[in-house]
Amino acid sequence: MNNIEKYNKVFMESLGVTEEQLAGLEYTGVDSWDSVGHMNLIACLEEAFDIMMETDDIIDFSSYEKGKEILAEKYDVAF
Amino acid sequence: MNAVITGSNRGIGNAIMHTFAHNKYNIWACARTPSESFESEINQLSKSCGVSIEPVYFDLADENAVKAGVKQIFSYKKSVDVLVNNAGMGHGGTLMMTPVSKLREVYEINVFAQIHMMQLISRAMTRQQSGSIINICSVGGMEVGKGYIAYGSSKAAMIWLTKAAAKELGEFGIRVNGIAPGLTDTEMGHYKSDEEIQKVFDRTVIKRFGKPEEIAQGALYLASDAAAFITGQILVIDGGRVI
Ligand SMILES: NC(=O)c1ccc[n+]([C@@H]2O[C@H](COP(=O)([O-])OP(=O)(O)OC[C@H]3O[C@@H](n4cnc5c(N)ncnc54)[C@H](OP(=O)(O)O)[C@@H]3O)[C@@H](O)[C@H]2O)c1
Numbered sequence: 001m002n003n004i005e006k007y008n009k010v011f012m013e014s015l016g017v018t019e020e021q022l023a024g025l026e027y028t029g030v031d032s033w034d035s036v037g038h039m040n041l042i043a044c045l046e047e048a049f050d051i052m053m054e055t056d057d058i059i060d061f062s063s064y065e066k067g068k069e070i071l072a073e074k075y076d077v078a079f
Numbered sequence: 080m081n082a083v084i085t086g087s088n089r090g091i092g093n094a095i096m097h098t099f100a101h102n103k104y105n106i107w108a109c110a111r112t113p114s115e116s117f118e119s120e121i122n123q124l125s126k127s128c129g130v131s132i133e134p135v136y137f138d139l140a141d142e143n144a145v146k147a148g149v150k151q152i153f154s155y156k157k158s159v160d161v162l163v164n165n166a167g168m169g170h171g172g173t174l175m176m177t178p179v180s181k182l183r184e185v186y187e188i189n190v191f192a193q194i195h196m197m198q199l200i201s202r203a204m205t206r207q208q209s210g211s212i213i214n215i216c217s218v219g220g221m222e223v224g225k226g227y228i229a230y231g232s233s234k235a236a237m238i239w240l241t242k243a244a245a246k247e248l249g250e251f252g253i254r255v256n257g258i259a260p261g262l263t264d265t266e267m268g269h270y271k272s273d274e275e276i277q278k279v280f281d282r283t284v285i286k287r288f289g290k291p292e293e294i295a296q297g298a299l300y301l302a303s304d305a306a307a308f309i310t311g312q313i314l315v316i317d318g319g320r321v322i
Binding site: 046 | 146149150153198199202203205206250251
């Protein structure tokens, strides 16, 4: 599984969304991506990519796209 | 079960490490400074109890070192069932005699580093949807006396934080409790003058120092399933000082 597949899988599994919903998906854009869902999502991403995210990045992680940007720029995850 | 214990090289943390090992916990024994005597102590303890005890060294004053320490803990790919936030520092000083720089130093260790540990470790617990965090607070954070501006307020902050964290992390199956020891027979417990110690005994029902093992038994209970319905509480173990 490549990184984008991994990233999508974490989103779909932890937030219970479909692949079609991913593009443009934003924090609080679906019921499951509330503050609790956010912590679950971050915890699952950290495990999937074996990283430990900074609190500032967890706060900035405001959308599906922004998350990709953060992982690529700060945690060397190549998409 | 696997537990992270900070300040496990001496005092209350050391007693918690021994008690948990004797009760079949595998342990990440966190300490500030590597030492041969500590490593030989944990090797013996781990052999005699048939559990694994791994030393993890970091200074709580160094945010990056804390992160590296937690990363090391996560690298074992084991569940992290218990965090005992025990390490802390004492300080005596009145309002007028406590420089803000000292206040910052005390808060850095007794509050900020404790929050940082909870933030990092709770992420593993969130993945597991289970875990127990025990913050070693102090009756010094409940009883308001003169001369403990930095220490007392830092421990009061930890009591509030323990309760708030219990509310926030409950959704992830994580329990958060605190222990408020009274005067305990460790280096820190003997920090007060004999006169001050006597004054504490005078207002305490059981007039002696608590044993570190007595605090450790409280931690063992809060970590266990016997306390599965307890969260957001501060267990006072002080011989009846704060009633
Ligand atoms: N003893 C009491 O009467 C009493 C009463 C109420 C609450 N408490 C609380 O109980 C906890 C343990 O106290 P204790 O009596 O066992 O104290 P202690 O004997 O003085 O031990 C303190 C422990 O904390 C560690 N520590 C301090 N600063 C650290 C840092 N920057 N980085 C990493 N480790 C650090 C020390 O490591 P080093 O060996 O490297 O210094 C040591 O292991 C503390 O939170 C304390 O506030 C104690």
